[in-house]
Amino acid sequence: MEKHKCGWCVGDTLYEDYHDKEWGVPVKDDATLFEFLVLETFQAGLSWITILRKRENFRKAFDNFDYQKIALYDTKKKEELLQNAGIIRNKLKVNATISNAIAFMEVQKTFGSFHKYIWDFLDHKPMINKIQNYKEAPANTPLSDQISKDLKKRGFKFVGSTVVYAFMQATGMVNDHEINCFRYTQV
Template structure:
């Protein structure tokens, strides 16, 4: 018997593995939350599969998403990243990664962890939606609107409501697996 998966990932082995192992699984550790946040900001205006295919290159280029190191990147490092053909070479997004690392640490200072801060927007537990077809899932919600607005107020860049909702889906803050997907009740 074949497992039923959400329609958006079917047919691509990398997409299916990401769907089966990561997408929608609640993430509470700051390191992984930061990685997803940065990948989502690079995804803005592009397809997620484009970012996913370059994920290992991003990890290598951005010191395994070590936000403490990224927060201190200088102009030389930014130029090096602009020359890296393995990542998405958008100067504004690269610079925003440094800004976001700095803002991320400020949130950690205020709340103890970034996880405590971000999960408070959903009262610390995933919202379980009832999506029948992935095309019916929202692109944003009042919660992603509020979170996006608050992140921007704290100095984050490329964190519009749609990007933030995709981050919420990826990190399991919302469960938008289709109700007949085998992962729906697992995450």
């Protein structure tokens, strides 16, 4: 018998695999949190499947999402990224990724880790929603508004409330699996 999955992923094996293994799983590792921050930044205005299909290209282009290396990218590296057809070639998003790497490390210095900082907004416990149909999930919430504002204050770019909420969903800060999805009770 096939397991019920959230409607947004059904029909595409890459989407289903991401849904089944990663989406909504609480992430407490800074390197993985930074990866999702980069991917969600580039996803702004695009579909998530577009980003997933280019994820390995992003990984190669951005030194395996190593924020310490990314923070040091120079003009030559930026130009190289803007010529890379395997990723989204958006100058503002490339620049934002570099700025975000720098801001990410500043947060680590201030709070000890990025995960401690970001999960403090939730008292280190995921929000559990009761979504019947994925279309009912909000695009943003008062909490994502608050986090977005705080991130911007700390120098992060491309972190509007909608991007932040998608980041929260992806990293398990909020469980927006449909209640009849087999992953709902697992994450």
